[in-house]
Amino acid sequence: MSKVRTRFAPSPTGRMHVGNLRSALYEFLIAKHAGGEFMLRIEDTDQERYVEGAVEIIYRTMEKTGLIHDEGPDKDGGFGPYVQSERMATGIYMKYAQELVEKGEAYYCFCDKERLATLKSEVVEGKEITVYDKHCASLSKEEVEANLAAGKPFVIRQNIPNEGTTTFHDELYGDITVENAELDDMILIKSDGYPTYNFANVVDDHTMNITHVVRGNEYLSSSPKYQRLYDAFGWESPTYIHLPLITDENHKKLSKRSGHSSFEDLIEQGFLTEAIVNYIALLGWSPEDNREIFTLDELIRDFDYTRISKSPAVFDYVKLKWMNGEYIKAMDFDAFYEMAEPYIKEVISKDLDLKKIAAMVKTRIEVFPDIKEHIDFFESLPEYDTAMYTHKKMKTNEETSLEVLTEILPVLEAQEDYSNDALYATLCKYVEEKGVKNGYVMWPIRTAVSGKQMTPGGATELMELLGKEESIARIKKGIEMLSK
């Protein structure tokens, strides 16, 4: 058995779609689990859709996620070039296409757009479905030569018989058989001389020794055509592994509209790379045990592709957030702080202990932008309603709060040490003297000092951070409001 070789073959058309990223991940894992090689190939045969900088996005994303390729445009492994437009320059696609023409498995087609438009077509769900009528398949060799000599534009189409069936084998889905009559004579070489994805893919996978073709299940229905190509060339077909689709909450193919369809979207929304990779690994695959948190190395070790599921999976943003929260909680503090700092500084300009604030918030957020809403009150006391002083469980209301605040104010004014511990001790003493529950005094103070229903720390922690002056001022403000 030869070494497992897989490939990730994105086209540089923009951001890294999570579906693509998962394909890359699985391709990487399948290869690495088997001790094989993972290759990157750029499929840029569509000049119209090419997006400037998209190749860089691909490199960056793969590096960031740890999906390091063994071969690629930047890492020659002897199977190059690794960019289809460069391979095209070697004439490889045309050569193979002509081989097919000679074998009668493909033919030149000179039909122009106008003639194609006259073909019987049917409109289904807004899309026009036309089937090519094999008009040019019957052209004689002389006619073809003449057309070519006359410089008539042409494409090369695959010649698929109208009888019989074609079968291919998928590792997950088993044998899939279709009637040849259902298969359209797809274009192999476009009129601009470029190969179509369909053709380039087959030629490249074979010539680059790819053993396991791993791709999205949207290619399942065109795979019989690819199979016919392999057969026509007399090539051994690769092991096919078609991956289930990732859908949105409406069970439709994840689209840009969802707002979180690309890796970059997710990063911008404050997700951690590791959490994203971990989460998408679990969309369509599950380990033997019940584990859910995996590092990339652990995935490599445990990834058994036979456990990939066949049914589509909904991208659950809520669960991703949970997982991101798990990663945040597990982060060591310095790494966390480095990432949290910019978000903290977005809302806090005062000279406060930002590290302490970060520590308070670490177990309370799922994505970094959540930080903002938790800590904005440190910067300035928000407008709040005195109704907030009423809390059933704490047995407090506006009157008791006013009483507590008024009584505690001089104590706090006299207090020198504004450390959390000292403040807590002071307040506990008051609680004891008064013979009430802790919350009875903590609640009004916390409320006065934050103006918020919930805060990332208790009353004393907040005061420590805010400092004496600000704490007192806020409590006075509370008293003032409650006195009205």
Next chain:
RNA sequence: GGUUCGUUGGUCAAGCGGUCAAGACGUCGCCCUCUCACGGCGAAAACACGGGUUCGAUUCCCGUACGAACUGCCA
């Protein structure tokens, strides 16, 4: 429309002929607690339907329904 694939709780999923049908997210409840969160405990919640095969089907086969993908000189 045609073709192909799929169908276990709201979601991710385990299960691969005999289980009181795991687990996780989410939801709800309780506990912890200077609020919230974290953490702990617990609850509700599923085999699409109909036929077979079998002593026995969530598991195998066939239909039906539903869903999705494909049906481009896009990949």
